[in-house]
Amino acid sequence: MGVEVVVEGLSKSFGRQAIWRDVTLTLPSGEVSVLLGPSGTGKSVFLKCLIGLLKPEKGRVVINGVDLCSCPEKDMYEIRKLFGVLFQDGALFGSMSIYDNVAFPLREHTRKSEKEIHNIVMSKMDMVGMLGAEQKLPGEISGGMRKRAGLARALVLDPQIILCDEPDSGLDPVRTAYLSQLLIDLNAQIDATILIVTHNINVARTVPDNLGMLFRKELVMFGPREVLLTSEEPVVEQFLNGRRIGPIGMSEEKDSAQMAQEQAHLEAGHHDGSSEDMRGVVPQLEPTPGLPPRDAARRRRQRVMQILHTLPEPAQHGILASLSREDFDRYQDWRRRTAGMAMPTALPERPPSRPVSPQQAHQATRPIPPQQVQQAPATRPRLRPWRRDGGDQ
Numbered sequence: 526m527g528v529e530v531v532v533e534g535l536s537k538s539f540g541r542q543a544i545w546r547d548v549t550l551t552l553p554s555g556e557v558s559v560l561l562g563p564s565g566t567g568k569s570v571f572l573k574c575l576i577g578l579l580k581p582e583k584g585r586v587v588i589n590g591v592d593l594c595s596c597p598e599k600d601m602y603e604i605r606k607l608f609g610v611l612f613q614d615g616a617l618f619g620s621m622s623i624y625d626n627v628a629f630p631l632r633e634h635t636r637k638s639e640k641e642i643h644n645i646v647m648s649k650m651d652m653v654g655m656l657g658a659e660q661k662l663p664g665e666i667s668g669g670m671r672k673r674a675g676l677a678r679a680l681v682l683d684p685q686i687i688l689c690d691e692p693d694s695g696l697d698p699v700r701t702a703y704l705s706q707l708l709i710d711l712n713a714q715i716d717a718t719i720l721i722v723t724h725n726i727n728v729a730r731t732v733p734d735n736l737g738m739l740f741r742k743e744l745v746m747f748g749p750r751e752v753l754l755t756s757e758e759p760v761v762e763q764f765l766n767g768r769r770i771g772p773i774g775m776s777e778e779k780d781s782a783q784m785a786q787e788q789a790h791l792e793a794g795h796h797d798g799s800s801e802d803m804r805g806v807v808p809q810l811e812p813t814p815g816l817p818p819r820d821a822a823r824r825r826r827q828r829v830m831q832i833l834h835t836l837p838e839p840a841q842h843g844i845l846a847s848l849s850r851e852d853f854d855r856y857q858d859w860r861r862r863t864a865g866m867a868m869p870t871a872l873p874e875r876p877p878s879r880p881v882s883p884q885q886a887h888q889a890t891r892p893i894p895p896q897q898v899q900q901a902p903a904t905r906p907r908l909r910p911w912r913r914d915g916g917d918q
């Protein structure tokens with residue numbers, strides 16, 4: 526199973542340029558998370574801080590009890606072995622065949638024989654659908670194939686944490702959809718913790734268990750996907766719908782005069798740039814039929830049900846609507862027994878695409894601090910874990 530990555534109060538700057546401050550979030554073991562943010566908000570810098578390639582000024586990145594920001598070099602070396610990284614451009618060596626590129630980390634970091642290396646390389650090439658392309662050079666294959674080769678290389682040391690920096694960049698929407706499915710299939714097969722940095726709205730909506738967003742040098746939100754997908758926090762809504770109207774401008778921020786002018790243009794009938802209004806929780810990708818179900822999905826369901834009552838109502842609605850009838854009944858029963866609270870009696874049909882009342886809409890617009898989304902506030906009664914089999918732990 527992948528390992529948990531705990532980030533606490535992380536701040537990074539270059540000279541006098543602050544990139545982001547006080548970022549706190551947890552990537553739960555084996556779950557898939559996506560980090561969004563306009564260009565230049567420091568998403569790639571964040572990935573580099575996670576693997577210790579850049580050193581933040583403040584904060585901690587804790588993996589298996591080791592703080593990467595303050596540990597000795599030899600501990601860092603050990604922890605780095607847990608990571609597989611897919612760089613934006615695949616970062617393949619242009620003069621080496623795909624086979625040699627994928628074999629590279631095994632030859633550099635292990636003492637395996639060429640026969641063992643061959644078996645590992647071929648099995649990872651098979652996993653990413655690249656069998657047959659072993660002898661090609663990176664320049665002889667398409668961008669999508671280079672990404673998959675980069676992913677095969679990221680997998681050869683059996684990582685427990687996979688970081689993907691814009692895996693969709695330069696890919697057409699169809700290849701992006703295949704790559705999204707590949708990441709979910711991989712997660713089902715190896716249960717690694719995955720963090721994807723992307724701008725792609727479809728990837729953000731359909732792939733992750735958890736979503737986060739960086740903006741104005743801060744982590745605006747991080748939590749279960751349903752929280753951001755139903756949020757009316759202006760910056761999140763603007764980004765997830767790809768609209769010009771909102772706080773994000775061509776340079777990162779807009780002033781109020783520009784916002785007012787754009788609003789006036791919109792009211793006069795000028796198009797806002799989005800292709801469609803896509804608010805609401807769309808179904809998450811499932812592993813390809815024939816593959817095992819994702820263990821992480823089961824663990825996440827358990828985790829999220831424990832904090833459900835702390836989440837905004839539209840997000841609760843989205844989560845409940847995604848449960849099977851059986852799981853919904855089990856959850857209802859568990860809440861009655863453990864919390865004695867009144868529960869809805871009917872399983873919602875599907876989450877509404879917009880909050881259902883002005884009051885709920887107002888609630889949903891309030892920014893949710895990352896900490897609150899991740900865990901129940903201390904003032905709430907601690908609930909015992911919810912178990913799929915209906916028993917209490």
Ligand SMILES: Nc1ncnc2c1ncn2[C@@H]1O[C@H](COP(=O)(O)OP(=O)(O)OP(=O)(O)O)[C@@H](O)[C@H]1O
Nearest residue numbers: 539544562563564565566567568569570571691724
């Ligand atoms: N090594 C470095 N030295 C100085 N500044 C840097 C360094 N690396 C990144 N930056 C700056 O940090 C800021 C954030 O860069 P980063 O590449 O992380 O953004 P991003 O959110 O990943 O952008 P994009 O979505 O466009 O890829 C940029 O202003 C960049 O110039």
